[in-house]
Amino acid sequence: MQSYPDCYVASVSLEANYNQVVKAMAEAEAHHGPSLIIAYSPCAMHGIANMGASASNAKLAVDSGYWPLYRYRPGNTAGDGQLVLDSKKIKGELEEFLKLENRFMVLARKDPETAKALHDLMDTDIKLRHERLVAMSKKPVVEGEQA
Numbered sequence: 001m002q003s004y005p006d007c008y009v010a011s012v013s014l015e016a017n018y019n020q021v022v023k024a025m026a027e028a029e030a031h032h033g034p035s036l037i038i039a040y041s042p043c044a045m046h047g048i049a050n051m052g053a054s055a056s057n058a059k060l061a062v063d064s065g066y067w068p069l070y071r072y073r074p075g076n077t078a079g080d081g082q083l084v085l086d087s088k089k090i091k092g093e094l095e096e097f098l099k100l101e102n103r104f105m106v107l108a109r110k111d112p113e114t115a116k117a118l119h120d121l122m123d124t125d126i127k128l129r130h131e132r133l134v135a136m137s138k139k140p141v142v143e144g145e146q147a
Contacts, residue, residue: 008035015058040067063092085137
């Protein structure tokens with residue numbers, strides 16, 4: 001998005017927001033240039049005990065801010081690209097999401113103190129990233145700007 005201002009970029013999650021995925025795919029196909037869609041998809045390798053609940057896991061990933069939903073639409077001239085932030089607010093607690101995935105909880109079982117410190121750092125980083133995405137969505141994206 002920042003390094004390649006002519007590239008359409010979207011971050012999506014099919015199970016969290018189907019309509020946003022459809023919009024992103026339509027925009028990516030209509031874009032005259034390269035397009036990249038990055039999708040969050042829960043899988044057994046994440047250590048999810050109940051894959052039948054993968055839709056709610058995906059929604060928690062988005063609601064907690066772990067996986068932001070956005071679409072970057074390049075402009076016709078340098079500096080007029082637009083970032084559309086589809087996950088406008090962080091609505092849930094990160095820890096709720098992390099508890100559902102064994103890949104994050106292995107350390108919590110072995111070393112709860114270190115896990116808590118790392119989870120807190122992750123939470124802070126996610127909130128800072130969200131603030132940057134909100135700011136970028138309110139103005140044209142300038143080439144070289146970092147998300």
